[in-house]
Amino acid sequence: MGAMSAKTKAKTQESEHAALGLTDDDVLEMYYYIALARALDDRMWVLQRAGKAMFVISGPGHEGCQVAAMWPMDKKKDWFVPFYRSVAACLVKGMSPADLLLGLFARANDPSSGGRQMPGHYGHPGVKILSTSSPVGTQYPHAAGIAYASTLRKTGEVTMVAIGEGGTSQGDWHEALNFAGVYKLPCLFIVENNEYAISVPLRKQMAVGSVAVRGAGYGMPGVSADGSDVLECYRVAKEAYDRARRGDGPTLIEFRVPRLGSHSSDDQQERYRPKEELERVRQRDPLKTFGAYLQRAGLLTDARKQEIADRIKREIDQATDVADASPEPDPTTGARYVFAERGAADA
Amino acid sequence: MGAMSAKTKAKTQESEHAALGLTDDDVLEMYYYIALARALDDRMWVLQRAGKAMFVISGPGHEGCQVAAMWPMDKKKDWFVPFYRSVAACLVKGMSPADLLLGLFARANDPSSGGRQMPGHYGHPGVKILSTSSPVGTQYPHAAGIAYASTLRKTGEVTMVAIGEGGTSQGDWHEALNFAGVYKLPCLFIVENNEYAISVPLRKQMAVGSVAVRGAGYGMPGVSADGSDVLECYRVAKEAYDRARRGDGPTLIEFRVPRLGSHSSDDQQERYRPKEELERVRQRDPLKTFGAYLQRAGLLTDARKQEIADRIKREIDQATDVADASPEPDPTTGARYVFAERGAADA
């Protein structure tokens, strides 16, 4: 992208995104990733309903803020500690659609777990995405620890960790922010607030409207951005990223996002969310809002849109075939990797 | 006290404490409790050094805010969930010096645990002080639960819970405040900030100077008061108490107090605290500061002071004799009360 960015910089002086230092190619690529994540997401649900996968959990509605927050990151150098909704973030960080589908199908070469974990438990050593577990909240202290190591080892790495607003109620969330605040760690603490923890609404999760207010209690800035405003999400993320790079410490970022789907393939949100509300949140779909911005900016012509859609379809079809053709784990490997196989005493 | 309060109300119109609705008898009794707690504290350390007790942990420097915070409480009706520094608070709530010394000596009739727990682990069903354990932080959710039950059962009880500033780093602390905020529970969350967690200084415990700022993150007021200013401590506690009674929810209260002694009889604070600092904190001794106020107010003459000191000495001597004469637990009782003895099925 680097080359292209330079090439097209000139003609985007006036636009909103240019004011933020984003080229036309940047924003178009951001749109591509949002659309890719959404299409992959749809595909995963289709495959699950078709019986090709036992379970799906994904992030429809969360893609905009995820792509925006990942954009300033150094994909090779920085760390990402995801959660199950981080489909778009993992794609931008460097996982391929096939990587994610290999997890969905639980195949031997699933880079996240070799088919050992449920779908949605992302991880990839090659692109510095830490392995995810299911217990909500445990990832926050991990991120603080990774960032501490980066500081002590002077690697210049920045760490980004994501969680939902329900996860902020966990003790680990508090302990991580407190620790990171004391040591001014280069860390972005993301909270993707979709106003529900499965069926539990925000008002039963916390007594405040925005979790960003808690930053002050840890000696760090707390900011909140509308997840449907992708450029605003980028702006706050970039600011936090620069702060971290400068050594000025962590930032707590809340992205207010719509949860467009049910919690997971085991949930039916119609049972606890009013119809009107479901319609209302659909208006906040970042794919629509960002697409509309790019149209206004004259960057996303119908032709261009179709082109991107076709490319995505091709890529996902290919990825599905690749994943589907991959072998299942060999049952004789079930006992492996309880411990490192080179044995105890030698590190 | 009721009668006496009325009797002496007239002549105290001008004073600071009168402005807060406290009678001369109130403040003199508050002074008595602060002095009693301090004297009992000194006695416990003497007994420990003399080999009469294995261990002591107590609250020198914390007495002022404890007495002040307990003062608005309904001693019979309200709940108190203490920690190991709550010597003065437990005395005001209704435990006797003998009750505390029975715990120090681990005697059979120790009301806190029958000699089963280490000294400093207070509890007393008769005066609604919940049993204390050692793990720091666990008491905070208990207080929220007690307060929830009070609300649901419409008992009108208010609950006060205390912890040190180190304890605020625990996940349980966060979870309790979050829960209490959501349900607007009638609860006072006290943090006695003495700037050390054993040897760990405040700056390594949190990135903020005052933990009170965290109240906002839980939708509750957070206030901070100087623990050497006993009347100010009373004022903020009274306000929080009234708020709780009105059904307006919990308050987070930080009392900034000096830790006049070592963490416990197993610690030597001289090893990690500079001499000057130790001298500085001695100036903040609430016994001195409150005594000085009462002298200025013309309430604490030297004669009156001596009188109180003599009374306290008598009471503590008596209490020591009573406790010392009490029998040790019968070893054959060691297996009792793992479960209720009336057995499982009947409640």
Place this chain on the structure above:
Amino acid sequence: MPEVRYIDAINQAHHLAMEHDDSVIVMGEDVGAKGGVFGATMGLLEKFGEWRVIDTPLAESSIAGVAIGMSVNGLRPIAEFQFADFIHPAFNQIVSEAARMRYRSNNAFGCPVVFRAPYGGSHGTALYHSQSIEAFYAHVPGLKVVAPSTPYDAKGMLLAAVQDPDPVLFLEHKRMYRLVRGEVPGGEYTVPIGPAVVRREGTDLSVFAYGWMLHETLQAAETASKEGINAEVVDLRTLAPLDKDTILKSVAKTNRALIVYEDNRFLGYGAEVAALIAEEAFESLDAPVLRLGGPDVPGVPFAKKLEEWFSISQEKILAAIRKLAAY
């Protein structure tokens, strides 16, 4: 008596307990509007309201800790952990607080809390939605641990747990929720916490199991009987405190013992049962005490073939029965 599913029996117990005692409340993640992710608390919110059916914040330590506080102030909470795997953050509150409150206060305070936890592997539940946690908690004095295997026991023991003056960890193997059906009286009744029960009389050997494993074991015993092996099957039901007598009586009769459990084998619950038999039934043993437990790997892997490799199937149980009988 009507036949109902295990999950229905659990749900009935909730309704009855809450109807008959205002101090009973239910709390946990998604127990309200959603009625629980497995439906255990379905219909409670509508009937008893938000203050008695609490959709808690996503924080297990405080679910336990708040329940403990409620229980010392006149309430009888039933606290649901959405999956047993997620009870771990509450370990300190349950072990250090709930289980010790009565002993440490010399009987001044007690914690009548029921901690419910759906445990065990079902299909595709993987590392973090399949765990067996009984070994961690049955080791903790002051805590009662039960794992009923029939709808009748599930309802009766849950009602007994709610009335118990002490904390009870109530384990429900999630595989049974919709698979296991049985006759259950409509009204209130209790099944005492404590006694184990012989589910199948036998003479050649004794197999001890609980929860879902009891059902796999009964099937295996059935097959074994066709091969002329007459296995006695004992449902432990209450894991702590353990009913030694029923166990020892059975071994005294059959002289052979096998313990079947789904949890990791090493230091799993079966270890205590085996150790008990080895010490107190030594003279009557004609064969080694066998344990069939899950492999000692950190969790049940997700991929179907790996899951099968991990799981304790009827075939594996049958093989163990044959081996023990042949000894």
Place this chain on the structure above:
Amino acid sequence: MPEVRYIDAINQAHHLAMEHDDSVIVMGEDVGAKGGVFGATMGLLEKFGEWRVIDTPLAESSIAGVAIGMSVNGLRPIAEFQFADFIHPAFNQIVSEAARMRYRSNNAFGCPVVFRAPYGGSHGTALYHSQSIEAFYAHVPGLKVVAPSTPYDAKGMLLAAVQDPDPVLFLEHKRMYRLVRGEVPGGEYTVPIGPAVVRREGTDLSVFAYGWMLHETLQAAETASKEGINAEVVDLRTLAPLDKDTILKSVAKTNRALIVYEDNRFLGYGAEVAALIAEEAFESLDAPVLRLGGPDVPGVPFAKKLEEWFSISQEKILAAIRKLAAY
């Protein structure tokens, strides 16, 4: 070789590990300026500075969780829990995360963290400063658990633990810190995690112990020998993974087994050792496998007489040895 105390051996290992590997860091409550409440980390802050010797906030779950994060990013943390009793808030991080990271990621990530925990009852340590926690953690696949009983092993096994690519729970019975002395080489050396060791050769019966109980057992065995009972004493040292061979070899020789542990008896660590022997050494057993464990009450009571009632003394061990020999 110089004679040093157990605590000195632990302290030496810290200094050497940090000198020889910059990626080794120490973290915990009061490990810095105070040098640890038992002195294990004395002198480290002065030598290695605040960033490698971290006085953490009072929050055990994050002590474990942050250490895990450090360990996946190039550091080798030694995380101290001030007392084993206070490791409970970190249960979820240790069990769900540290122990499972390698398995769940199919070997992509590992957690080389050493979790140190002073455990066990000393005088006046009561319910919350006396706990034995090995049964909880030795049951967890993916976690190594050691409990060295001599200064030599303590230093060598701590250095081995720091070099281990996987998480190790390092248990130090606090009673030994100042009481137990032994010869320890000044320099670096490792004692492998895994093998148990026979501390006393014997022919009449085998006693298995670890940590402080090993010392009480050796004393009891000495007394027993004067009565003509020749007990073999095995120091298990590593509780997970367990060295079965050494155990079975000893029982094959003596035909009698006793396991001594201070933790609550029910489902305590001894249960696994007893179950192992009952299953794999059945033919060589001339007597029931005996276990001597602590009473099943929620903790060690404080009052001296109650504490004595709880504690496993030489006398109690000797009585068990006599009983086993007389069988």
